[in-house]
Amino acid sequence: MKPKANFQTAADVFDTWREDVLTGSPPVLYPIGEGELARIEIGPGLVTLIGGAPGAGKTAFTMQAAVDALRLTPSLRVLVCNIEMPPAVLLDRQLSRLSGVDVTTIRYRRFAADHADRLDQALNTREPLAERLAFVRPPFNLANVAAAADAFQANMLLLDYIQRIPPPGEHGDRRGSVDATMNYLRQFADEGVAVVVVAAVARTKDKRGRSSYSGDGLNLASFRESSELEFGADDAFILAPHLKAHDVVVLRHLKARHTEPKDVRLRFERTLQRFEPLGDADQDRPASGKLQSALRSLWDRTDPADDEADGSQGWPEF
DSSP: OOOOOOOOOHHHHHHHHHHHHHHTOOOOOOOOOSGGGGGSOOOTTOEEEEEEOTTSSHHHHHHHHHHHHHHHOTTOOEEEEESSSOHHHHHHHHHHHHHOOOHHHHHTTOOOGGGHHHHHHHHHHHGGGGGGEEEOOSSOSHHHHHHHHHHHTOSEEEEEOGGGSOOSSOOSSHHHHHHHHHHHHHHHHHTTOEEEEEEEBOOEEOTTSOEEOOTTTOOGGGBSSOSHHHHHOSEEEEEEEOSSOTTEEEEEEEEESSSOOOOEEEEEETTTTEEEEOOGGGSSOOOSOHHHHHHHHHHHTSOHHHHHHHTOOOOOOO
């Protein structure tokens, strides 16, 4: 059977498009913070991809984004599917971020008298958001995510992380499964849902041939298992360590479908699981310490063949 042609001319869409342009109404977006964080586009119809090495802060960053989006958009409802951390641990981290009490103290509930006011203030800030934040319970698969999102009437999904959330059906291998999941998520976005996807990345070769999670080496091809991830995303970011400052990370903007890509530098306070955008005065900071600088200098003079001989995986970037 001859396939039926399916197309529309520019004339068919011109009137609607012109009206949309002339009304001057911008797209709906859910802001996640101030400063450079305000540039990150998360909103209905968009798939935002966040990658990074293990321990880079992907979960901390995306949960901060979700909670602050709830705070800044009163109508927003967020559904989180996290396959590695239970809700209580995720909430502990947010309590640390908002109160300024370190996450270890909160984990072990070792509070002192001077913590009380900060904890009360943080809890009072977060409590009004609780009815608009939900967590997926097992099974952690895409069918359950879709059912939970419909029941909760979520207009933003946070999936952490995509390589571990299988789609319906059989897909042969992990790559086929991730491809299918991303295709479904693209359809979710087309229905008007904001989708934030956390993804694992693979090691890459640095400029000296060493295998590592070097910030300079990570790119769109680094997302593990699937090329469909970068194709299906509207924006793709990778959290990469700063080369000179141990408490700074660079949110590398690798793909921007609708805007100009621009990297965002953030200070990551690990003890509080908190990210803050750097001001202009902080953008070019010196190396984090004399000993680390000396060690890096020695490392850079190391022969890559020596790394292979001793099993080293490359310098852990700051």
